[in-house]
Amino acid sequence: MNEFLGIDPSIPIFHLVPFIVFSPIFFLVLYHLGLKEIINPSPEVREQKRLLKEEQARETDERHAKIKASGLKMKVAKKTPLQLLGQAVFFALFGLFVIYFSSSPVYVAHPPEQARVMLSFTHAGQHREECKKRSREELAKLAANMRAPMNCSRERWPLVIDLALDGKKVYQGVAIPAGLSRDGHSSFYQKFPIDAGTHRIKVGMWDSGEGASQDEYDFVLEHSIDIRPREILVIGFDNASGQFTLE
Amino acid sequence: MPSSSSQINFRKRLQNAVLHLEAVLDRPFGPEWNPLRQMGTLSFFYYWIVAASGIYVYILFDTSVGGAYQSVEVMTHQQWYLGGIVRSLHRYASDAMIVTMVFHLSREFIMDRYRDVRWFTWFTGVPIIWMLFISGISGYWLVWDMLAQYIAIGSMEWIDWLGIFGEPVANNFLTPGSLTDRFFTLLVFMHIFGPLFLLFVMWIHVMRVSQPKINPPRGLAIGSLVMFVVLALAKPAVSHAPADLSMVPSELNMDWFYMFLYPVFDTWGAGTLWALAIGISLILAAMPWMPPLKRPKPAVVYLEKCNGCTRCFVDCPFGAVSMVPRTDGRPFEREAVVAADLCTSCGICVGSCPVSTPFRRTEELVTGIDLPDLNLKRLREKPVKAVERIATTAEERPGVMVFGCEYGADTNTVEKPGVAGLSMPCIGMLPPSFMDFTLSQDGVDGVLITGCQSCDCFNRLGNRWTEERIAGVRDPYLRKRVERERIKVFWASRIQEQSLSDQIDAFRKTLGTLAESKGDAP
Ligand code: HEM
Ligand code: SF4
Ligand code: SF4
Numbered sequence: 123m124n125e126f127l128g129i130d131p132s133i134p135i136f137h138l139v140p141f142i143v144f145s146p147i148f149f150l151v152l153y154h155l156g157l158k159e160i161i162n163p164s165p166e167v168r169e170q171k172r173l174l175k176e177e178q179a180r181e182t183d184e185r186h187a188k189i190k191a192s193g194l195k196m197k198v199a200k201k202t203p204l205q206l207l208g209q210a211v212f213f214a215l216f217g218l219f220v221i222y223f224s225s226s227p228v229y230v231a232h233p234p235e236q237a238r239v240m241l242s243f244t245h246a247g248q249h250r251e252e253c254k255k256r257s258r259e260e261l262a263k264l265a266a267n268m269r270a271p272m273n274c275s276r277e278r279w280p281l282v283i284d285l286a287l288d289g290k291k292v293y294q295g296v297a298i299p300a301g302l303s304r305d306g307h308s309s310f311y312q313k314f315p316i317d318a319g320t321h322r323i324k325v326g327m328w329d330s331g332e333g334a335s336q337d338e339y340d341f342v343l344e345h346s347i348d349i350r351p352r353e354i355l356v357i358g359f360d361n362a363s364g365q366f367t368l369e
Numbered sequence: 370m371p372s373s374s375s376q377i378n379f380r381k382r383l384q385n386a387v388l389h390l391e392a393v394l395d396r397p398f399g400p401e402w403n404p405l406r407q408m409g410t411l412s413f414f415y416y417w418i419v420a421a422s423g424i425y426v427y428i429l430f431d432t433s434v435g436g437a438y439q440s441v442e443v444m445t446h447q448q449w450y451l452g453g454i455v456r457s458l459h460r461y462a463s464d465a466m467i468v469t470m471v472f473h474l475s476r477e478f479i480m481d482r483y484r485d486v487r488w489f490t491w492f493t494g495v496p497i498i499w500m501l502f503i504s505g506i507s508g509y510w511l512v513w514d515m516l517a518q519y520i521a522i523g524s525m526e527w528i529d530w531l532g533i534f535g536e537p538v539a540n541n542f543l544t545p546g547s548l549t550d551r552f553f554t555l556l557v558f559m560h561i562f563g564p565l566f567l568l569f570v571m572w573i574h575v576m577r578v579s580q581p582k583i584n585p586p587r588g589l590a591i592g593s594l595v596m597f598v599v600l601a602l603a604k605p606a607v608s609h610a611p612a613d614l615s616m617v618p619s620e621l622n623m624d625w626f627y628m629f630l631y632p633v634f635d636t637w638g639a640g641t642l643w644a645l646a647i648g649i650s651l652i653l654a655a656m657p658w659m660p661p662l663k664r665p666k667p668a669v670v671y672l673e674k675c676n677g678c679t680r681c682f683v684d685c686p687f688g689a690v691s692m693v694p695r696t697d698g699r700p701f702e703r704e705a706v707v708a709a710d711l712c713t714s715c716g717i718c719v720g721s722c723p724v725s726t727p728f729r730r731t732e733e734l735v736t737g738i739d740l741p742d743l744n745l746k747r748l749r750e751k752p753v754k755a756v757e758r759i760a761t762t763a764e765e766r767p768g769v770m771v772f773g774c775e776y777g778a779d780t781n782t783v784e785k786p787g788v789a790g791l792s793m794p795c796i797g798m799l800p801p802s803f804m805d806f807t808l809s810q811d812g813v814d815g816v817l818i819t820g821c822q823s824c825d826c827f828n829r830l831g832n833r834w835t836e837e838r839i840a841g842v843r844d845p846y847l848r849k850r851v852e853r854e855r856i857k858v859f860w861a862s863r864i865q866e867q868s869l870s871d872q873i874d875a876f877r878k879t880l881g882t883l884a885e886s887k888g889d890a891p
Contacts, residue, residue, distance in 0.1 A: 160576065170691045177679045178580065181844070188842040199399060201588075208397025209588070212404065213596040216465070221600050224464045225622040229632060231519055234619040242543055244536050300532075311529065311537045352617045356543055369544050 237349040241312040243359035247279035247299055248330040276305035279330055283310060286324040318351040325357055325366055341366060383479045388864045400823035400860065402588045408473035410585040414593065415466040416571065420564065422459035430511065434553045437513040438611045445607060457601030463505050467626040470501060485664055486687055486713045488657035493574045495654045500567035505627040507560040514609035519618035523631050530639030545614045579688040665742040667712035670705045674724045675737035677703035680844050681718035686829035687711050690718060705738055715828035716740045716798030723845045725800040743793060755789030756810040767814035767880035769873055770807050772799050774820040776827035778861040778869045788873055796820035797831025801838045801847035808855055815880045818858045819869055832860060854883055
């Protein structure tokens with residue numbers, strides 16, 4: 123579908139379908155609930171609004187004229203100093219509340235002495251099946267517009283990844299290909315806390331079938347790292363060279 | 370009405386708590402300035418402060434990834450006397466807006482002002498919450514310090530959970546090189562369009578409210594401004610260390626008003642937070658119908674009496690009356706029509722219709738617009754009956770008739786020999802001619818008008834209109850010939866029944882001396 127629309131294939135258009143379908147419905151509902159009165163008021167509504175404004179203005183003018191004529195003071199009573207003090211106390215409490223929670227208490231989002239390893243990349247798994255050439259008989263059975271010479275199942279293998287730190291496995295994860303027919307890219311986005319210091323890191327991945335044995339990773343990287351507190355190490359994957367990267 | 374008694378009790382208790390709190394603040398502020406009754410207008414005012422300060426801050430702001438932090442530092446420190454103060458105003462007014470919004474919506478909920486006809490205003494309040502949070506959070510991104518880094522990445526991870534975008538958006542923040550000026554400009558745009566859209570929903574929010582109160586009383590506006598400036602000087606808003614995408618943000622001075630959900634995100638994850646955010650929004654949006662309010666029948670127009678004067682049209686607090694071209698051939702330009710789905714049955718239109726006068730024979734007592742459940746005829750029977758009771762014994766003089774409403778102090782509680790009470794859906798329903806009429810009855814020496822506290826009318830404008838009618842500045846007026854000493858207005862909430870009773874006693878005393886001085890003692 124993406125290729126057909128000429129859009130970056132990594133954007134799974136299917137995920138947008140609910141939005142494309144529901145947005146107009148949502149908008150329609152809103153429109154009839156009241157948006158109509160703003161965007162496109164009927165002549166009757168417009169006339170009502172105009173009349174209301176006019177009558178309200180007339181009423182206000184009359185009222186002001188009468189207040190003036192009668193010398194009435196419809197003003198709020200003057201505040202005593204004690205009352206002003208009370209108001210100051212209110213605003214002081216309000217202000218203290220605002221000022222306190224606008225920057226306190228401190229939140230520790232991440233232990234300051236620890237570092238972080240991130241696993242983040244996008245890669246497309248291998249196709250599950252090779253493309254098959256269609257035989258003449260098979261082609262004849264298909265509708266005229268469907269007679270492609272190759273029969274390609276575009277489904278891809280999920281990615282399976284192992285991450286080990288200092289010889290201990292800390293993570294094994296599977297990333298399912300995007301798209302309804304599972305033919306898109308697979309993505310990893312994971313964070314792991316790690317103590318600062320030197321570590322041996324090993325990351326291995328299969329992109330051509332689940333359950334392969336441990337020694338036969340399709341891709342593997344083993345490296346020694348030295349990481350400072352709060353530092354981030356990103357394990358990425360360079361699709362061009364087919365290699366893991368460390369940044 | 371709420372469906373079960375436990376619910377009534379729970380809400381009543383909350384309401385009493387609010388009323389007590391407001392009574393405390395009435396002392397320094399007076400009822401008209403009481404900030405607890407101005408949370409909506411204060412929110413609007415704070416929005417304007419944020420918008421104005423935002424424009425100035427934006428002028429000094431550098432919209433590139435590399436320059437953003439430094440430009441904010443310059444305005445905070447080098448130009449502390451202006452840029453720094455304006456930045457602090459921008460921050461603290463945004464924070465205060467969360468506070469006022471939360472109070473405002475809690476109050477509307479507690480006081481039961483969100484169901485039935487008011488659903489639209491409540492319903493459109495829900496996107497306001499979203500827009501306010503989006504506006505505030507996107508603003509914090511622009512500082513591009515460690516806090517910005519933390520909440521930007523958190524926000525993107527939260528959005529990524531939906532899987533709308535093929536490649537995680539959070540990858541834009543992966544390494545120092547991955548955040549481009551182009552993406553950063555996108556963030557700046559969000560902080561411009563977020564607040565603009567917020568204003569748009571705020572506008573829709575009050576669209577159906579007739580003559581909405583948008584601006585706070587001057588005292589509160591000045592008080593707030595002074596408060597913000599003092600806060601800005603006492604504790605200027607500052608940034609964290611500059612963002613560094615190769616480092617994890619660790620200890621953060623969070624703005625808890627806008628960021629309280631990030632720790633929730635850290636502990637419970639994106640899925641839970643989505644479920645919470647959407648679930649709570651849906652529940653909030655559905656509240657006006659949980660359970661639906663059962664209210665009396667809407668107002669009805671009696672065309673043969675309506676002369677199309679437009680008073681009900683102007684006075685209706687819910688925009689339920691419209692004026693349409695005359696349909697019955699009589700020589701008036703227009704006639705009133707009530708939209709049943711907008712009418713709260715408050716009766717304020719009855720009080721504003723010039724035809725609503727009791728000085729006529731009972732058979733003729735039909736007005737231009739009336740409530741089917743408590744029509745003018747029945748409204749007149751009550752004071753007449755009460756007056757008969759007052760008039761039967763001489764020692765009950767001076768007799769006082771108390772008119773009140775269903776939401777303020779209960780007029781039944783103040784009844785005693787010489788004092789009769791009558792509650793109606795809103796005090797604004799009482800046509801001024803009824804006060805005149807009641808005073809003209811034998812045995813009645815004074816009329817006391819009560820109802821919800823100033824600026825707290827359950828039906829929004831009933832007590833204001835009543836004051837203006839008695840003062841003779843709003844149609845229909847209380848006639849000049851009515852002795853103003855015999856009319857007293859005292860607004861009292863449900864928890865102020867004792868003060869109301871005291872006021873009645875005091876009123877009767879002055880009425881007594883009035884009678885003596887005039888030499889027509891009973
Ligand atoms: C910062 C955001 C908000 C602002 C500036 C605001 C402002 C206002 C204003 C000016 C009014 C009209 C008051 C009057 O004249 O009677 C109003 C009414 C109301 N608001 Fe808000 N509001 C905000 C948020 C909310 C939210 C989040 C909710 C609920 C979810 C809400 C619920 C209501 C209700 C139910 C009324 C109707 C009151 C009535 O009809 O008596 N508001 N608001
Ligand atoms: S009863 Fe109240 S809401 Fe209904 S039309 Fe009259 S004034 Fe408006
Ligand atoms: S106030 Fe009475 S007479 Fe005037 S338009 Fe309304 S219903 Fe008609």
